[in-house]
Amino acid sequence: MNFANPDLLIEPEQLAAMLDAPDLRIFDSTVFLVPAERGYRAESGLERYRAAHVPGAAFMDLIRAYSDTGSGLGFTLPTEDALAAVIGASGIDRNKRVVVYSSGHIMWATRAFWLLRYAGHERVEVLNGGFDSWQAAGLPTATGDEHYAPATFAPSLRHGYFTNLAGMRDALGEPGVCTVNALSPDVYAGTGSMHYGRPGHIPGSRNLHYDQLLDGNRFAAPARIHAALDAAGLLSAPRVIAYCGGGISATVDAFACLLMGKEAVTVYDGSMAEWARDPTLPLTVGDQP
Numbered sequence: 001m002n003f004a005n006p007d008l009l010i011e012p013e014q015l016a017a018m019l020d021a022p023d024l025r026i027f028d029s030t031v032f033l034v035p036a037e038r039g040y041r042a043e044s045g046l047e048r049y050r051a052a053h054v055p056g057a058a059f060m061d062l063i064r065a066y067s068d069t070g071s072g073l074g075f076t077l078p079t080e081d082a083l084a085a086v087i088g089a090s091g092i093d094r095n096k097r098v099v100v101y102s103s104g105h106i107m108w109a110t111r112a113f114w115l116l117r118y119a120g121h122e123r124v125e126v127l128n129g130g131f132d133s134w135q136a137a138g139l140p141t142a143t144g145d146e147h148y149a150p151a152t153f154a155p156s157l158r159h160g161y162f163t164n165l166a167g168m169r170d171a172l173g174e175p176g177v178c179t180v181n182a183l184s185p186d187v188y189a190g191t192g193s194m195h196y197g198r199p200g201h202i203p204g205s206r207n208l209h210y211d212q213l214l215d216g217n218r219f220a221a222p223a224r225i226h227a228a229l230d231a232a233g234l235l236s237a238p239r240v241i242a243y244c245g246g247g248i249s250a251t252v253d254a255f256a257c258l259l260m261g262k263e264a265v266t267v268y269d270g271s272m273a274e275w276a277r278d279p280t281l282p283l284t285v286g287d288q289p
Contacts, residue, residue: 001223004261008113009219010099010125012137019056025096025148026057028131029112030103031248035194040245042074048103054127054134055142058090060100060112065089074246075111077162077269083119084155091148094121101127101134106217107210110251114267120156126255129218160266163241168268168275171241172204178237179205182244182253183272190285196245196272200283205243207287208232210252225256235262243268243275 030045068076102108186192188207190199242250247269
């Protein structure tokens with residue numbers, strides 16, 4: 001079995017062979033999560049990037065530049081104008097080929113991918129295995145800060161890539177919608193100490209922990225990913241909505257769907273951080289939807 005869309009992933013050796021391409025833009029999108037009283041606190045990976053990164057790569061600030069920092073949530077989709085402006089300021093136009101990666105968990109690269117695809121950019125790839133795989137291959141690294149010349153990015157939003165709280169509420173119980181929680185089984189069930197203010201999951205949602213789709217920090221083999229998605233009902237459902245704690249790890253599940261050719265996939269941007277803070281919204285505790 002092969003991926004339906006293998007061009008969404010790139011291997012380190014493939015990237016190394018095209019570092020001098022003038023239309024290439026590489027971005028380190030690293031963020032680190034530190035446990036906090038409610039969920040996690042995000043810390044920038046900028047210093048890690050400065051210590052070592054893929055030659056030519058610039059840093060993509062997902063915490064501030066690529067998020068709406070006024071929402072009261074850790075990560076929130078920017079407005080169309082704000083997103084287009086920061087993409088252009090990063091040096092990306094519609095003709096550039098973009099590769100995103102992370103020095104930490106691959107979910108930061110899939111979040112960066114999801115944002116760029118939502119904005120309408122077609123040529124975006126995730127470095128499989130991230131910076132760890134680059135170093136494991138013995139490939140050269142660079143230090144310090146690197147930047148690309150600013151460009152103009154004309155957005156063409158794919159509105160189906162994200163939904164908000166209203167869209168999530170409307171989807172509850174809607175026939176044909178498979179809602180999937182990408183968090184660990186104990187967080188999904190609400191039985192562990194970790195939660196987002198209130199334990200449990202959105203009623204009716206199934207659990208497919210993103211870790212089931214990975215082999216270390218790489219995406220697993222196509223057959224394994226297909227089996228996991230199929231068992232959770234994601235491949236047979238007309239539409240999938242993935243969520244997590246803050247719209248980050250849900251993009252791993254969503255990206256895996258794209259790899260297997262499942263296009264009708266939406267990420268609930270606010271996820272549990274938004275849902276759980278409203279005490280009037282229901283939550284289900286336990287390992288069943």
